[in-house]
Amino acid sequence: xxxxxxxxxxxxxxxxxxxxxxxxxxxxxxxxxxxxxxxxxxxxxxxxxxxxxxxxxxxxxxxxxxxxxxxxxxxxxxxxxxxxxxxxxxxxxxxxxxxxxxxxxxxxxxxxxxxxxxxxxxxxxxxxxxxxxxxxxxxxxxxxxxxxxxxxxxxxxxxxxxxxxxxxxxxxxxxxxxxxxxxxxxxxxxxxxxxxxxxxxxxxxxxxxxxxxxxxxxxxxxxxxxxxxxxxxxxxxxxxxxxxxxxxxxxxxxxxxxxxxxxxxxxxxxxxxxxxxxxxxxxxxxxxxxxxxxxxxxxxxxxxx
Amino acid sequence: xxxxxxxxxxxxxxxxxxxxxxxxxxxxxxxxxxxxxxxxxxxxxxxxxxxxxxxxxxxxxxxxxxxxxxxxxxxxxxxxxxxxxxxxxxxxxxxxxxxxxxxxxxxxxxxxxxxxxxxxxxxxxxxxxxxxxxxxxxxxxxxxxxxxxxxxxxxxxxxxxxxxxxxxxxxxxxxxxxxxxxxxxxxxxxxxxxxxxxxxxxxxxxxxxxxxxxxxxxxxxxxxxxxxxxxxxxxxxxxxxxx
Numbered sequence: 001x002x003x004x005x006x007x008x009x010x011x012x013x014x015x016x017x018x019x020x021x022x023x024x025x026x027x028x029x030x031x032x033x034x035x036x037x038x039x040x041x042x043x044x045x046x047x048x049x050x051x052x053x054x055x056x057x058x059x060x061x062x063x064x065x066x067x068x069x070x071x072x073x074x075x076x077x078x079x080x081x082x083x084x085x086x087x088x089x090x091x092x093x094x095x096x097x098x099x100x101x102x103x104x105x106x107x108x109x110x111x112x113x114x115x116x117x118x119x120x121x122x123x124x125x126x127x128x129x130x131x132x133x134x135x136x137x138x139x140x141x142x143x144x145x146x147x148x149x150x151x152x153x154x155x156x157x158x159x160x161x162x163x164x165x166x167x168x169x170x171x172x173x174x175x176x177x178x179x180x181x182x183x184x185x186x187x188x189x190x191x192x193x194x195x196x197x198x199x200x201x202x203x204x205x206x207x208x209x210x211x212x213x214x215x216x217x218x219x220x221x222x223x224x225x226x227x228x229x230x231x232x233x234x235x236x237x238x239x240x241x242x243x244x245x246x247x248x249x250x251x252x253x254x255x256x257x258x259x260x261x262x263x264x265x266x267x268x269x270x271x272x273x274x275x276x277x278x279x280x281x282x283x284x285x286x287x288x289x290x291x292x293x294x295x296x297x298x299x300x301x302x303x304x305x
Numbered sequence: 306x307x308x309x310x311x312x313x314x315x316x317x318x319x320x321x322x323x324x325x326x327x328x329x330x331x332x333x334x335x336x337x338x339x340x341x342x343x344x345x346x347x348x349x350x351x352x353x354x355x356x357x358x359x360x361x362x363x364x365x366x367x368x369x370x371x372x373x374x375x376x377x378x379x380x381x382x383x384x385x386x387x388x389x390x391x392x393x394x395x396x397x398x399x400x401x402x403x404x405x406x407x408x409x410x411x412x413x414x415x416x417x418x419x420x421x422x423x424x425x426x427x428x429x430x431x432x433x434x435x436x437x438x439x440x441x442x443x444x445x446x447x448x449x450x451x452x453x454x455x456x457x458x459x460x461x462x463x464x465x466x467x468x469x470x471x472x473x474x475x476x477x478x479x480x481x482x483x484x485x486x487x488x489x490x491x492x493x494x495x496x497x498x499x500x501x502x503x504x505x506x507x508x509x510x511x512x513x514x515x516x517x518x519x520x521x522x523x524x525x526x527x528x529x530x531x532x533x534x535x536x537x538x539x540x541x542x543x544x545x546x547x548x
Contacts, residue, residue: 049391074393081391085384089316101308102392144388 001027001062001151001182003048008057010043010206017043019206020057025199030178032197032214033186036302040206041186042082045156048184049079061152075103078150080158084141088130092121092140095129096147103148115143120169135166142173153177155185159192171196190294200294204302217297225263226290227270232283233257241280245272309394309402313376314409322375327414330368334360338421346421352429353436354421358443358516362483362509365454370475372410373458374468376403377543381466396543400459400536407455415447439518446515449528453508454479456535463542482531483508 003025010018018040025031035041046052048059050070059066064073087095096115100108116125119139124132129140138161145153158174159167175196177183187193193200193214200217202210231237237259239251249264263269270289277284317323337344338356346356380386389399422440429435461475462468486507490500504510508531511524 051387051391071393074391079391081387085388087385089319098312102394
């Protein structure tokens, strides 16, 4: 059970939407797919779901090539397209039954019931799709993507337009599925990636700029070498008091009572800064270590190119 | 394939459009054949249904593209084509599913016209004095013509995500395939040289032959070719995925 993408390239006319993208995902992985708008996230997902063909390179889902074994791939794959298109003139139950029949499931009626329960659509199940709110439509989209118990689930912005409660519920659903399946989803919400994924791929201008385990990114984000200290008003700060601290590279006044301390190493120098302040009879009222968030990493990787 | 056919049929009747299209078709037919004196069977003095089969292609030029216009245009417009195309079903089966649904709807539109047959049968003097064989042949011809128009309409629908545009292209192509070759053969440059050959390219020529109750394999092959060509074209357009 895996997704393997090897040097995938897609050219639209003269524009290179994907440029030799390679990554692989295995069972139990939830991969967060990040990138600015127009980076190539949706294009990658559309190729993986056999909707559009790639220009070159190959993509394999559970060992089956998306180009040559398209029908077999589509059988094991659940796909939620961007904007979640649905037949608005159908009833929820009718629609799910229709999708189940397209997958030629033997136990269509039972699968539809299970999906309605899993996605919490019970109260709405007899309504027309055009009558339900966006959050519920998103659930219908998820239900149709999972109705055939796919081994691989690909979702393009599955949580857009949901309220915080629905967000939490949908995340739980995805997390449960992710335990025994392969899940790829794209999103713009960084917290979601931190909360849900164990792998992150950041793509920019058709190229992969980061592909890593989420733990590693979190570890990176804790080590920061900039510390801001605010002293009590009226303190007279002599920067010489801190000179003896090893690794301290620079001290910059930010405003009257605040200073930014930059260290050169990976070592945490907060305790030493505190001790030095006490020795210099300076009263600290706030000390803050700037931590790199996913947003910082994202911005760094997707702007300076 | 049958799943799609069933879904298309039910969504046709779940909206008012389905009833309106088939209702308008039957209303126009009824008015033309039994009320307006110029085209009425009653004032025509002959116990036949030629009027129906003469008018049907003209009306179908509008009715069939109206049925088919949403088949792909709506899927392209709403993006649901992405759902359909990523399900384990081939493009060809998607097209055929819609084709079958369209054919079913047309048969449903045509079934009530059997009442006309019964009326004319009863009104004949002596009773039952009408060319049943000819009428059967005409119905078969009309079915082939409908199927051809249907494949044209489906093709038109796959070209655009705008249903109105799909309707207009469909109606034009139906008109073109049915009458163009007949009328162009009347251009002086062709008369007496290749007018007969030109006419053979039009649906009109083969339809009128069938209307005489003559079911020739050549005509059947012609209709099947038209249907195959437009279904193949639709398949080609869908494969290109340029939306």
